[in-house]
Amino acid sequence: MSDDQLSLVLFSGTEDRLQAAAVLTAGAAALGKPVHIFLQYWALDAFRADRIEGPRQLAPEAGPEGRAAVDALAVAGQQSWSETLRQAKDIGEVDIQACSLSMDLLGIETEQLDPLVDGVEGVAAFFVNAGEGQLLFI
Amino acid sequence: MTITNEAPAAVPVKLDARGLKCPMPIVRTAQKMRELASGQLLEVVATDPGAVADFAAWSRTTGNELLESSTDGGEFRFLLRRK
Numbered sequence: 001m002s003d004d005q006l007s008l009v010l011f012s013g014t015e016d017r018l019q020a021a022a023v024l025t026a027g028a029a030a031l032g033k034p035v036h037i038f039l040q041y042w043a044l045d046a047f048r049a050d051r052i053e054g055p056r057q058l059a060p061e062a063g064p065e066g067r068a069a070v071d072a073l074a075v076a077g078q079q080s081w082s083e084t085l086r087q088a089k090d091i092g093e094v095d096i097q098a099c100s101l102s103m104d105l106l107g108i109e110t111e112q113l114d115p116l117v118d119g120v121e122g123v124a125a126f127f128v129n130a131g132e133g134q135l136l137f138i
Numbered sequence: 139m140t141i142t143n144e145a146p147a148a149v150p151v152k153l154d155a156r157g158l159k160c161p162m163p164i165v166r167t168a169q170k171m172r173e174l175a176s177g178q179l180l181e182v183v184a185t186d187p188g189a190v191a192d193f194a195a196w197s198r199t200t201g202n203e204l205l206e207s208s209t210d211g212g213e214f215r216f217l218l219r220r221k
Contacts, residue, residue: 026164030168073159
């Protein structure tokens with residue numbers, strides 16, 4: 001367990017938070033830091049294969065101006081959060097796990113998840129994998 | 139402004155990262171570096187305003203040497219050597 005690794009707990013399923021998480025993941029992966037991602041609640045819902053490319057709400061504080069700014073950045077060439085995560089997995093060691101409790105809560109089966117998700121685990125396994133590195137909750 | 143650590147001899151491989159938003163210039167650079175042999179040079183041009191700090195940090199952390207870092211208008215040019 002390296003103390004140089006980054007662990008992210010993704011809770012929110014809003015586009016802006018997922019995008020921020022994807023940027024952090026890609027940056028860490030580019031620097032050679034292993035990244036562990038644990039998907040809970042609404043973030044897990046966003047990783048359903050049939051929803052991952054779909055439109056998503058923004059965090060409440062965004063407002064109409066925030067929506068316009070996020071849309072403008074996409075038009076200017078910022079790729080989607082899911083594509084950023086794919087690139088992060090391409091260049092680095094990024095492991096994405098679904099929280100088993102959230103799978104139950106949302107009634108999701110493993111085969112319904114996007115291939116970005118590597119598996120399903122419980123919170124104990126997540127903490128063991130997270131080790132001594134940084135942990136962020138988004 | 140140009141900071142030169144060493145005069146490069148070989149012709150570098152080029153990567154156009156202009157227009158890419160953070161963190162894609164670094165991500166594309168990491169991808170491109172895999173195609174290079176140790177010692178080969180990579181020249182990257184980017185427009186992301188964080189690129190100057192990012193390439194310096196990326197170089198320090200990954201060990202791929204940043205030989206030059208220069209600014210020309212809104213464009214940032216980096217010359218890297220694969221470790």
